[in-house]
Amino acid sequence: MTEIREEVEVESNGQIIKAVISEVFSQRQVYMAKEIKTGEIVALKKIRMDNEREGFPITAIREIKILKKLHHENVIKLKEIVTSPNGNKYKGGIYMVFEYMDHDLTGLADRPGMRLTVPQIKPVGVDADVQIDDLSRALMFSYVFYKIMWRWNKLMTENGQLKSIIKELKVPITTFIVEPFVPHDQEFYLSIVSERLGSTISFFDSGGIDIEENWDKVKTIFLSEACAPLIATLPLESLSGSLSNFQVYTALLKPHERIMALDLPHGGHLSHGYQVKFCF
Amino acid sequence: MADFLTSTHRAKWIFTPQQLVEKYRAASHRAIQILEKCGATLMEVDSDGTMSYPEPQNCAKDNAEKHSRSKPLSIEEEQSIKVFYENKLQEVCKNFHFPHKIQATALIYFKRFYLQWSVMEHQPKHIMLTCIYAACKIEENHVSAEELGKGISQDHQMILNNEMIVYQSLEFDLIVYAPYRSVEGFMTDIEDFCNARDDQLQMLK
Numbered sequence: 001m002t003e004i005r006e007e008v009e010v011e012s013n014g015q016i017i018k019a020v021i022s023e024v025f026s027q028r029q030v031y032m033a034k035e036i037k038t039g040e041i042v043a044l045k046k047i048r049m050d051n052e053r054e055g056f057p058i059t060a061i062r063e064i065k066i067l068k069k070l071h072h073e074n075v076i077k078l079k080e081i082v083t084s085p086n087g088n089k090y091k092g093g094i095y096m097v098f099e100y101m102d103h104d105l106t107g108l109a110d111r112p113g114m115r116l117t118v119p120q121i122k123p124v125g126v127d128a129d130v131q132i133d134d135l136s137r138a139l140m141f142s143y144v145f146y147k148i149m150w151r152w153n154k155l156m157t158e159n160g161q162l163k164s165i166i167k168e169l170k171v172p173i174t175t176f177i178v179e180p181f182v183p184h185d186q187e188f189y190l191s192i193v194s195e196r197l198g199s200t201i202s203f204f205d206s207g208g209i210d211i212e213e214n215w216d217k218v219k220t221i222f223l224s225e226a227c228a229p230l231i232a233t234l235p236l237e238s239l240s241g242s243l244s245n246f247q248v249y250t251a252l253l254k255p256h257e258r259i260m261a262l263d264l265p266h267g268g269h270l271s272h273g274y275q276v277k278f279c280f
Numbered sequence: 281m282a283d284f285l286t287s288t289h290r291a292k293w294i295f296t297p298q299q300l301v302e303k304y305r306a307a308s309h310r311a312i313q314i315l316e317k318c319g320a321t322l323m324e325v326d327s328d329g330t331m332s333y334p335e336p337q338n339c340a341k342d343n344a345e346k347h348s349r350s351k352p353l354s355i356e357e358e359q360s361i362k363v364f365y366e367n368k369l370q371e372v373c374k375n376f377h378f379p380h381k382i383q384a385t386a387l388i389y390f391k392r393f394y395l396q397w398s399v400m401e402h403q404p405k406h407i408m409l410t411c412i413y414a415a416c417k418i419e420e421n422h423v424s425a426e427e428l429g430k431g432i433s434q435d436h437q438m439i440l441n442n443e444m445i446v447y448q449s450l451e452f453d454l455i456v457y458a459p460y461r462s463v464e465g466f467m468t469d470i471e472d473f474c475n476a477r478d479d480q481l482q483m484l485k
Contacts, residue, residue, distance in 0.1 A: 054425060055440040056447060058417055065418065065454055068288065081452045083444075094444070 032100060042079065044095040064096070076101065288453040293392060303395045304355050311398035312352045320350075323401050358399045365404040366390060372412060376431060378421065384458035386415035389450060396449045402442070409434065410442040418454050 429436030
């Protein structure tokens with residue numbers, strides 16, 4: 001962590017509201033800033049505009065888009081986007097304003113001789129799994145959440161609250177709507193609708209997503225569109241049938257949704273578990 | 281969840297007719313003031329989002345010049361210009377064979393942009409193209425600015441110049457909702473309903 005003191009002034013709606021004293025964290029241009037009016041400490045992240053032939057970088061757009069969609073206590077909050085006009089005595093640029101977090105987990109882990117305080121140890125050791133788990137459940141099932149579970153995208157406050165950041169995204173994010181559907185003849189479906197493409201795949205087979213059997217279908221629909229959906233990115237290959245099914249289920253479910261499958265004597269398959277009932 | 285109920289679209293961008301009129305008035309009023317001060321209203325924009333009004337001209341010397349000044353547009357005139365370019369926008373989208381979603385998004389961006397600004401301040405032609413460009417970017421159907429410029433034989437630099445100001449005017453609320461999918465679903469439902477036999481009709485009722 002290098003400490004460069006630098007001042008940046010940004011304006012919001014034509015008024016200059018924040019003067020900034022900063023600490024620059026590593027190579028990324030992230031500053032600590034203080035809002036003049038309220039005295040609130042925030043983090044500013046500069047959107048890099050250099051070397052862009054296509055105007056505003058699409059990676060930043062994706063980041064903004066996904067952050068605006070997410071409201072969760074374990075995801076960092078994007079407060080607003082401010083600009084600093086060129087030509088004043090400070091550097092111009094566009095900044096994203098985030099809430100300020102004290103540490104990032106990678107930095108903590110890599111620092112030799114680092115001792116955590118008691119309120120920090122608890123979440124890192126025990127609660128972290130729960131918090132992250134809760135996050136993946138409560139949020140949408142898409143590539144991001146798989147990605148942000150890694151520790152280098154995690155920040156932590158002094159009292160141990162964990163939050164995820166989302167870095168510039170190189171690939172589009174496709175989100176899915178899962179519609180469990182029970183038609184009249186009592187056959188259970190799960191149809192997955194991609195929001196972006198508007199395409200639907202339905203999976204029959206007693207409520208199970210038989211990804212392995214439908215792998216070609218999944219591939220052609222999603223991969224051919226050059227997007228990186230969850231189904232394609234989850235490490236399915238390393239897992240066998242029922243486990244990978246379960247992984248996909250848990251990723252796709254919203255809170256309080258339920259997966260149902262047929263009981264064995266009624267035609268269910270053992271790989272879906274005997275007396276299956278996963279509730280979230 | 282990508283939910284309309286919690287979206288910025290619902291929270292910030294749905295207005296009553298009165299609010300709309302007020303917004304048009306405010307923008308037009310500001311433009312007219314600038315016109316009186318400077319004699320021109322078109323703003324210079326830069327790709328990093330900085331913008332400036334034209335330099336005030338010290339031209340109040342003789343009356344003849346005053347008469348030759350351009351007159352401001354009325355709100356109705358602005359409205360019809362906007363409608364014209366909204367139709368143009370659809371034409372451009374059609375010629376590029378963009379999906380409906382992009383056209384809808386671009387249209388909404390265009391409308392939102394001119395809630396903040398008057399037609400007199402920003403060239404609607406440029407803004408229209410920028411909106412299409414932005415919509416392509418956001419809906420992940422990327423078309424390079426150059427290509428877009430070539431397709432309508434315009435310089436693409438102005439698209440990039442205007443991009444930042446468009447995003448700023450939209451306050452970075454980039455996710456918009458289009459009704460196409462829902463309408464489609466509704467249509468299928470209605471079709472099913474029409475084909476339903478009498479006994480099923482009873483059940484549905």
